[in-house]
Amino acid sequence: MKKWTRRAFIGTGILASGALVIGVAIRPGNRSSKVAGLIAEEGETVMNIWLKISPDNTVTAIIPHAEMGQGVHTTLAMMLADEMDADWSKVKFMEAPADKEYANYVVAKGFIAGNKTFPKFLEGTIDGVFLTAVKSMNFQITGGSASVRFTGQQGMRIAGAAAKAMLLQAAADTWKVPVEELKAEKSIISHPASNQSTTFAELAQAAAKVKAPKQPRLKTPEEFTLMGTSQPRLDIPAKVTGAAKFGMDVVLPNMKYATIKAAPVFGAKVKTVNTSIPSDSEGVLKVLNLENAVAVVAEGYWQAKSALDRLNIEFESTENEGKSQDDIFNGYQMAMDKALEEESIEEHFRSGDAPTALSEAETIVEAEYQLPFLAHATMEPMNCTAWVHNGKCEIWCGSQNPLGAKAAVAEFLDISPEQVTVHNQLLGGGFGRRSETDVIKQAVAIAKEVDFPVKLIWSREEDTQHDVYREATISRMKAGLDQSGNPVAYSHQFLFKHHPPEAADIPYTVPNQLIQFTSPSSFVPWGNWRSVDHSVHGFLTESFIDELAFAAKKDPLAFRKNLTQDKPRFQKVLNLIQEKSDWNSPLPANWGRGIAIAQSFGSIVAEVAEVEVNVEGKVKVHRVVCVADAGFAIHPDGFKAQMESGIIYGLAAAMSGEITIENGAVAQSNFHDYQVTRMSDAPRIETYIINSGNPPGGAGEPSTPVIAPAVTNAIFNATGVRIRQLPISKTDLRVSIQQTT
């Protein structure tokens, strides 16, 4: 919490367009005037870049993050309102405009503090120049489970506290009483000694003249009134009536619709297509050859889609055309062999002397793992509405990265970012997919060919086949145990080091470690998928440690506890899950219990899965117990909901999630062949949160990495079959059941 003070240039108010405003900038420079123009309406007072006070005494929190179901608008508003002592019933929120003023400095700062390098989704957010982006603080990104951790902690809370300090000072000056005698409560400032009180709104103008505090005092957890409580989410009522507006729901005057078919083989281009309007298609306005895709513009989506389906499009052949999933995995094996042979493999982490320790170990355990490509499959298919007019461009979409979208559009059209307006909408699922700008650029490419706004809608098939995928990968793991079954050496060779870079680290005490990686080229587009590299390494580490426990003839939970004795947070989580999961209680025949634990995005999450494998080899996950050290859960029910969500998302991938490449293209197309978890397959989930007194951890991602290994470890417990290839559906478990029954 002390970090911010070095850059807490809290400036004071200025006038903008006749309205009195207060600007409290959290970063250098006073930009309040411009910000006021973007967000304030007549009679409203901008308290700082993240809040404004209206004459009716409502406080509006201005949230620089997208809402994709994580409840961030509510949680961040709570953090601000709590520090400000605002009346929660009169707190509103609005999402910050995609403007440089809202560049999310604190998100970037959080990553600087936490990691040595930046995640991919922070790259290219402005003018494609990564370092410039870092220096210019051009971030407005929702990802990395960062909203509460960085924006909330270092932005919203300070904004609220600063606003309160200024209002208190204004009251003290007005009433000529010592500021220490004043009280702020529910958007009212009072002086009990003289029985005076007034609203925030009435003080706002006087507060504007007060010098802003350099370092407003933040509350201690004992003083919290909102943080740590589960306030009903502000976005939910509109989501049960159909009133909530997603990118898909944008309606503009004279708007038309488009849909698109990109070359099925990645990297291919359109060879021939007849772009004249087909005579047999009603309502078609335009057929466009976009080089690597063909788009149809029509009066409605269905007309566009029907016409597109009937078009005879020929694509050029490329070197990727004949490639299959086996070719990709074989290529990975060869790349790994070659990197080892040529000693070009890169080092991720080394301690002690793993090769020697392995050669001297009593027992060697060796395993190779394989994980598939995964699609995001957000409920809302990709879409973007664009309107290019008078040298300007407006877009309407749900983006995790509205500033990146703005920069991408400006670059694409070769206009200045000031000419681009991004109207960010609710996101029908993000999971990393909506931090990309591919669809937005397509929409703009179409819109610049017509003189009306056009809504580009991807079919589900397009969405499945032109995603940016969680990388498929292989890994080679080897460990040595001493005579007592303690691991003395650990070696891991993996592919692709993305983000977060520490994902391949292990939390376990092993004296000799050598973790290496190599990054072969891949023609399948890669992107951030919920929990990013932790989705890979959670499975690898937690499967392999389970193998070691088995080889050591130790209980898997006790084994983990024994190897994390230097990590009190892990010990606490493991102890609690042991109790809550009834770890030592007996299970019926063909049932099994498995555990996994991992730290990611500042939270430590353990899960115990209870599974049944029936005689047909079908796996049913009955129950998942989840224990999370959240540091401090600002919104406990929201945190729980995120744990539940991350578990089901990861479970869908573990059970059946697999994108495969055939003839250079994605073989799956829709929910019938890219199956996801449905209610009938969903386990009962019990979540327990530990507030350990550490800074708030992330919520959106940390429950995802551990569900796959918890389930496969449970399957091992039930059947003796170790699943080293995901998804689980690839393994025929019938034989195992016959053997064990």
Add this chain to the structure above:
Amino acid sequence: MINLTINGKEYPVEAPAGMPLLWVIREQCELTGTKFGCGIAQCGACTVHVDGQPIRSCITPASSVEGKNITTIEGIAPDENTLHIVQQAWIEEQTPQCGYCQSGQIMSAVALLNENPAPSDEEIEQAMSGNICRCGMYGRIKSAIKRASTALQASTSNPQLQ
């Protein structure tokens, strides 16, 4: 030109042969609460009621439902200021996350409770497994249906579901 009756209101619409009801509802009637998710009746996001029965509007030709009573998410509340019992339960359980699938989930839940006011867990799972929620809120959806079921039985004198 055909006439559709949606939420008790008449909509004259242009629906060429084969055009799914979904796109007519969304684009011509501008009732955007009903969502496009898959286009092949796999995800349930487009669920609406036709004469009280839940159907997937993404594969139902608009021309086939002319003269029938179509109800969308915008039409289930008893009046402008009152939510349907199921919608209320959804808020109380804090069910939605991203919310995109929820119109379809609620429409399936309302149809289930109309048919079976006190469904068992298995009956809920059976009725709801055609509706995908990628945010994975199945536990909360189930709890909300049970809550609505309880509320419904407590208010049999006030049958909002009819």
